[in-house]
Amino acid sequence: MNKYEELSIDQAISEIKHFEYHKEQKVQFSYLGAFDELNLMIINKYIDFAQGLYMSKQRTNLFRIFVELSQNINENSTLRKQVGDKIIGCGKLIIVEYDDYFIMVSSNPASKKDIETIEKRCAEINSKNKDELREMKRRHIRQQDHKEGNGDIGLIQIALMSENKLDLKTKYTDNSKNEGYISISVKINK
Amino acid sequence: MQEQKSKGFFRYPDVNFDVETGQCVISGESFMEDSKAFYSQMQDWFIQFHKEHKDTPITFSIKLSYFNTSSSKMLFELLKTLQDIDADGHEVTVNWYYDAHDEDLEEDIMDLSFDIDLTINQIAE
Numbered sequence: 188m189n190k191y192e193e194l195s196i197d198q199a200i201s202e203i204k205h206f207e208y209h210k211e212q213k214v215q216f217s218y219l220g221a222f223d224e225l226n227l228m229i230i231n232k233y234i235d236f237a238q239g240l241y242m243s244k245q246r247t248n249l250f251r252i253f254v255e256l257s258q259n260i261n262e263n264s265t266l267r268k269q270v271g272d273k274i275i276g277c278g279k280l281i282i283v284e285y286d287d288y289f290i291m292v293s294s295n296p297a298s299k300k301d302i303e304t305i306e307k308r309c310a311e312i313n314s315k316n317k318d319e320l321r322e323m324k325r326r327h328i329r330q331q332d333h334k335e336g337n338g339d340i341g342l343i344q345i346a347l348m349s350e351n352k353l354d355l356k357t358k359y360t361d362n363s364k365n366e367g368y369i370s371i372s373v374k375i376n377k
Numbered sequence: 378m379q380e381q382k383s384k385g386f387f388r389y390p391d392v393n394f395d396v397e398t399g400q401c402v403i404s405g406e407s408f409m410e411d412s413k414a415f416y417s418q419m420q421d422w423f424i425q426f427h428k429e430h431k432d433t434p435i436t437f438s439i440k441l442s443y444f445n446t447s448s449s450k451m452l453f454e455l456l457k458t459l460q461d462i463d464a465d466g467h468e469v470t471v472n473w474y475y476d477a478h479d480e481d482l483e484e485d486i487m488d489l490s491f492d493i494d495l496t497i498n499q500i501a502e
Binding site (some may be wrong): 224227228231247249250251254255258261321324325328329340341343344347348 | 443449
């Protein structure tokens with residue numbers, strides 16, 4: 188068994204050199220870097236034990252949304268890092284706690300094409316109710332073109348799990364608008 | 378033909394496919410990114426088993442407490458493969474287990490099973 192499975196949350200956090208805490212701002216968790224296997228494991232451990240969420244429905248939702256957001260970063264981020272024999276996407280993940288809900292935010296640099304695709308997809312997702320989203324998800328699952336990763340379905344699943352609209356922010360960083368940033372905020376009710 | 382067996386580890390489920398009995402079980406959590414590579418092996422195994430052991434019924438038990446959207450696409454492909462095998466006269470049963478309190482998982486299973494022409498028993502525990 189990998190040693191990281193045995194870590195307590197305090198031990199796991201102490202292994203992380205580049206995590207930041209902003210307790211005074213109610214940012215419970217902040218991570219900037221590659222979403223590789225090891226860091227995913229550590230973030231997973233954090234979500235398992237943070238704020239006494241273990242075994243709760245909020246933990247389940249936070250964890251599942253985290254998985255989809257991290258996969259989005261890994262697929263779409265134009266900032267890549269080699270970890271072992273894999274090229275991993277890099278980005279930022281923040282969890283902020285409020286009285287009645289959490290906000291999970293993922294952000295990463297992206298190409299113009301991906302920005303446009305995600306803008307269009309989020310607008311479509313936010314226009315649909317739950318039943319329509321499930322139908323949309325079923326339709327996408329049944330498409331023949333199965334590219335690797337969560338492709339079209341991850342954002343739909345996030346919207347279904349959070350039961351709130353996706354809050355998408357995009358920004359182009361150069362005048363030719365070839366590159367920019369994507370930030371997706373997801374509200375998870377307590 | 379050999380059994381298909383692998384021990385699960387973070388993001389990967391346990392896999393236990395018995396070539397003697399046709400009992401096939403995946404259990405744990407499934408949220409790897411390279412889901413196609415992982416699940417294709419199972420797909421190939423079912424196809425080979427159908428060629429070599431057509432008289433042995435297949436019972437595929439899915440005991441995943443969580444699967445991500447990448448896995449769900451491949452699980453759907455697995456069900457389609459089993460549907461084709463079943464249509465070709467090889468007896469196939471799917472037993473899909475889930476936590477009775479996990480409504481999201483129950484809905485995901487229903488969405489994947491939707492319009493699959495196969496006996497899929499959804500079993501709440």
